[in-house]
Amino acid sequence: MSEKLSFVNPTPNSPWGTYLQQVDRVVPYLGGLAKWVETLKRPKRALIVDVPIEMDDGRIAHYEGYRVQHNMSRGPGKGGVRFHPDVTLEEVMALSAWMTVKTAAVNLPYGGAKGGIRVDPKKLSLKELEKVTRRYTSEIGIIIGPHTDIPAPDVNTNGQIMAWMMDTYSMNVGGTATGVVTGKPLHLGGSLGRVKATGRGVFVTGREAARRLGLDLRGARIAVQGFGNVGSVAAELFAEAGAIIVAVQDHTGTVVNEKGLDLEKLIPISRTVAGAVSFKGGDVVPNEQFWDVACDILIPAALEGQITAARAKKTSAKLVLEGANGPTVPEADDILAERGVLVVPDVICNAGGVTVSYFEWVQDFSSFFWDEDEINVRLDRIMMNALNHIWDTADKHKITLRTATYAVACERILMARQERGLYP
Structure with a gap:
């Protein structure tokens, strides 16, 4: 972010600016909780990291990485990691905020987070990709964890990337921590249906x-x-x-x-x-x-x-x-x-992904895994219940489904914030 830019003054036409407008539109439906709305306009924590690696030809290359934890009032941060040449801090801020709203909309016990590296993975060899992933994981390792912030795949990342992230984090903490990421390969604690x-x-x-x-x-x-x-x-x-x-x-x-x-x-x-x-x-x-x-x-x-x-x-x-x-x-x-x-x-x-990520996280902690039919039944039920509640809210207030979704989600987020209070 530039020196002239603050959390509440985004660059024009940015994803973060879009998110802030969406929040502003829901304020009239928050009642007494509206006094907490500024909480939603400021990420809890934004980390920018340097990701240096030695390329196959011996050069040292530097990439810029991010991990943003938007809000964790309802639970650990949850959100993917994308590798893309156009990744920016503002984009990651917006994506983390949408994860906060998304997890609350389907009533999962998570907050919102997101990560990314400004890199074109198509220009990297497999070994270089592994180096970027592992170095990035080590750099953000100070704020992620099974009970604090759980990354997942996003644009240009996949199960292999998650396996490297899990292994790197596990090596640094001295024990296998399958629950630190979701979207992993099945034999490393991944979930069917993900x-x-x-x-x-x-x-x-x-x-x-x-x-x-x-x-x-x-x-x-x-x-x-x-x-x-x-x-x-x-x-x-x-x-x-x-x-x-x-x-x-x-x-x-x-x-x-x-x-x-x-x-x-x-x-x-x-x-x-x-x-x-x-x-x-x-x-x-x-x-x-x-x-x-x-x-x-x-x-x-x-x-x-x-x-x-x-x-x-x-x-x-x-x-x-x-x-x-x-x-x-x-x-x-x-x-x-x-x-x-x-x-x-x-x-x-598009909340189906984070919902089954939640299932994966739960299965990792219990070391008991469900079959795909059970996962799909659970997923369909959660999605339908969430949509029906949001649709009823939209009908009640004569508002769009988007505003209704934000009304439902933001009420849950801000109620948690209010009941937890401010510390210290």
């Missing part, structure tokens, strides 16, 4: 939202932006329910087929270096045309800030399912609401 959990949560909340709107999933046209773990899993589940995936956009470009994309062939191709645009079963179009594709359901599952005001004005979708964190800017939110487009917000829509 890989597909976020995409499954998008599908479960989307299925219920479509039912309430009277939108039949059979034949419903769906456009998916971001075709990684979240977008592809959600697309598969919707297709199994009879929906038609008409457009997909990934980091390589946009492919469209009005009659429906063959996911069985597209998904394996999208996971290669060539990406979705190498798929021959659709037309490759300029990325901006993705937002013009005729669809009933839009799933932004890439990065934040993708649905701008201009894009909100032209989408034909009746339902937006936010698989990504913060994909819709506040101005676009207002436009979608005015147009009658229902938005299921990120902090409930």
Whole structure:
């Protein structure tokens, strides 16, 4: 953050600025708890670390890393770690805050945290990637732990990264600590169902939202932006329910087929270096045309800030399912609401991942593991209960689902803050 920037004065159009506007909108629904709202506008702790490593060619390279703990009134910090060349402190602050809201919205006993390194992992060898991961883990080791802050996978990180993080932390504390991270490989204490959990949560909340709107999933046209773990899993589940995936956009470009994309062939191709645009079963179009594709359901599952005001004005979708964190800017939110487009917000829509991360954490402590059917049943129940409570709140106050989600979550967070009091 620059010298001119404070927590409450973000840079223009930043993710942190979007989050602060979302908090401001919920203040009228907090009653007496509103006096604590400034708590939500300031991260509890923000750590910036230098991550130096020796590259394969002998050079010494330095990368900048972050770990932000936004609020821990309800429990340990919880949130992923992303490796991306555009990671900034403000972005990580916003992501940690959204995790605070997300965990409270589904009533998990967590606070919110997030981490990241400004690095392009695609330019690193496997050995260099391991070095970056281990050095970063050692640097943030002073604030993470099974009972304090539990990282997880995010953009460009995976089970292998989590295994290295767990091992590094364990070596530094002198004992195996499986509960320090979630999203680990199964044989290191990972949980069944974790890989597909976020995409499954998008599908479960989307299925219920479509039912309430009277939108039949059979034949419903769906456009998916971001075709990684979240977008592809959600697309598969919707297709199994009879929906038609008409457009997909990934980091390589946009492919469209009005009659429906063959996911069985597209998904394996999208996971290669060539990406979705190498798929021959659709037309490759300029990325901006993705937002013009005729669809009933839009799933932004890439990065934040993708649905701008201009894009909100032209989408034909009746339902937006936010698989990504913060994909819709506040101005676009207002436009979608005015147009009658229902938005299921990120902090409930993509909460399936953190919910199964919670299951993994619980299983690690008990050393007793559940089968995947039990995990999916538990996940679906938690997601549905949370969404129904939020929907009732939205109906009661005549507000959007996003504002209702924040009202429910912020009330829980600030009630915990109030009842705990201030120390010293």
